[in-house]
Amino acid sequence: MLAPTLKPSVFPKNFVWGVATSAFQIEGAATADGKGPSVWDDFCRRPGVIADHSDGSVACDHYHRLEEDLDLIATLGVDAYRFSVSWPRVQPAGSGAFNAKGIDFYERLVDGLLSRDVKPYLTLNHWDLPSALQASGGWADRDTVQRFVDYACHMAARLGDRVAAITTHNEPWVITTLGYETGVFAPGLKDRKAAMQASHHLLLSHGQALQALRAQGCRSRLGIVLNLSPNQAATDSEDDIAKTRIEDGRMVRWYMDPLFKGSYPADVLDFLGADAPQVADGDMRQISAPMDFLGVNYYTRQMVSASEPFDVHDSGYEVTDMGWEVYPQGLTELLLRLHHDYPLPPMYIKENGAAFKDVRTGDRVHDHQRREYIAKHIAAVGDAMRHGVRMEGYMVWSLLDNFEWASGYDKRFGIVHVDFETQQRTLKDSALWYRDFIQSHKASHGLPTAELATGG
Numbered sequence: 001m002l003a004p005t006l007k008p009s010v011f012p013k014n015f016v017w018g019v020a021t022s023a024f025q026i027e028g029a030a031t032a033d034g035k036g037p038s039v040w041d042d043f044c045r046r047p048g049v050i051a052d053h054s055d056g057s058v059a060c061d062h063y064h065r066l067e068e069d070l071d072l073i074a075t076l077g078v079d080a081y082r083f084s085v086s087w088p089r090v091q092p093a094g095s096g097a098f099n100a101k102g103i104d105f106y107e108r109l110v111d112g113l114l115s116r117d118v119k120p121y122l123t124l125n126h127w128d129l130p131s132a133l134q135a136s137g138g139w140a141d142r143d144t145v146q147r148f149v150d151y152a153c154h155m156a157a158r159l160g161d162r163v164a165a166i167t168t169h170n171e172p173w174v175i176t177t178l179g180y181e182t183g184v185f186a187p188g189l190k191d192r193k194a195a196m197q198a199s200h201h202l203l204l205s206h207g208q209a210l211q212a213l214r215a216q217g218c219r220s221r222l223g224i225v226l227n228l229s230p231n232q233a234a235t236d237s238e239d240d241i242a243k244t245r246i247e248d249g250r251m252v253r254w255y256m257d258p259l260f261k262g263s264y265p266a267d268v269l270d271f272l273g274a275d276a277p278q279v280a281d282g283d284m285r286q287i288s289a290p291m292d293f294l295g296v297n298y299y300t301r302q303m304v305s306a307s308e309p310f311d312v313h314d315s316g317y318e319v320t321d322m323g324w325e326v327y328p329q330g331l332t333e334l335l336l337r338l339h340h341d342y343p344l345p346p347m348y349i350k351e352n353g354a355a356f357k358d359v360r361t362g363d364r365v366h367d368h369q370r371r372e373y374i375a376k377h378i379a380a381v382g383d384a385m386r387h388g389v390r391m392e393g394y395m396v397w398s399l400l401d402n403f404e405w406a407s408g409y410d411k412r413f414g415i416v417h418v419d420f421e422t423q424q425r426t427l428k429d430s431a432l433w434y435r436d437f438i439q440s441h442k443a444s445h446g447l448p449t450a451e452l453a454t455g456g
Ligand code: FCB
Pocket: 022, 025, 170, 171, 174, 227, 297, 351, 397, 404, 405, 413
């Protein structure tokens, strides 16, 4: 049974349906054609940090299977494909010389999408910072801001005439908190002061890149992608409520306020005390440069408890293979709140999806739970739109099963199954459902679907 409110016709004619991936999680080819190392290549070599002791050196071997994967994307009948550029593939040391072979790969990717009538959505930073920049402090070092702006300008000069949109950063909260503060993701630091300085530099580099790209005449739409969730107190105790306010401040308002109001939230600055970032004159004005879109990644809500970690199994909701509650109403709630609290450009869901254990039968992969998850979350987006929220697109995470960071290959998010022994791709039931859903949406607006139906 699909979620009751899921009606394709709720979504306007030009609503963009897509699938998303990121470079490090699918490309492999870690040292091919002059690619330099990234912080994730380095992090994977540390003992014990990746659950299955794997790394991204082969992943989905997408770098060598580009044409096959482009055909796969076309088969789904999606309007858009969101991918990221591996910075060390195109500029191995993160400064200085660019790598022609690396850039050529993304030229072929973009042209291959356009020739199949799929809009390219490019992300510049999906976490794989060149190692050479980490050696001088990475995002905690203010010089990295200018390095990023140079890289952004170079990529936009090469691809900006053909990509529909350019995202500066994917999920700065994850880089900041998991990468620099708790250390469970690359670069694996445990330093809150460095983390907060890194978050400021990520935001500043976003704003400066936007201005630089506009100044050079880039016509793509420009924005950022944040991971946002409702934060809810596990109980109504004062401690839980106070902690929830800070967690919400650190995840949602720490990024949304500077981007859309030009200041950091005062309560979070108080909470951080001496760990608050150094901010130079003019930084906040640059960070709040107007955007053409805001990307939101949503997976679940955050339950916050001041005393002991909240056990998701206590709430009675279905739980994914990542241990995340299935909570689609949280997406509607989040979008309404953003719409209410901030002067927003149009929003996109740039990632939404779920890891579940798949059931393979012959040449079929039955992933009923993933299909339901996606359907319910699309319905949740539709509910927000009915209340006046401006949404322009939705993208499933992910096209392919891939390297799920510290969880390795065991957690599968793909709507396409990947056999990592043979690299064979198989459309799961969720992919077939998504393809049919997109077609019903097109049909409901009288758009042609016949060509898509044959996967042409
Ligand atoms: C997001 C990441 C993406 C993927 C999903 C499951 O935080 O942006 O790369 O790992 O989570």
